[in-house]
Amino acid sequence: MSATHIPPGTPGQPAQKAPEVWDVELLRVLVSRNGKQVSAEWAIHPQLKHDLLPHEWNEVKDLMAKVTTIVGARFSRVLAEAEPDPPGNA
Template structure:
């Protein structure tokens, strides 16, 4: 578990007398350039620092599977929604 908490965003208000934090711990980014789909992931630096070597290895393996699945599904959705235009032969 992360041991540090970033400051509260401006304009955010406490709820039920408790502070509410909006922190991005895990990020999966999928992008495309033409027909090439790229999926990447990132982890909050403090969480990475708090993980043991074995936990980091296990998380890396799991997240690589996640990005493969997400990238594949994104690619499928793009092909269905935006088929390649017919070419000139």
């Protein structure tokens, strides 16, 4: 079985070239753990940081600090529910 791609267009006329699409990661939030220690970090694309005005950059930093706090706390809570502390000797 084979499939054939027929480009859009009208018969006898060449198809218009579709615009090239790139995936660009502008923001990243990374949550990781080491044992019971959970950390959340964020990063921004260097060009985006360069393009922001100082007050915009401060706003992004404040918002991303809130995001990492929320995501990290949620990850920690879910982790604690999934892997409760084993019973120990007190």
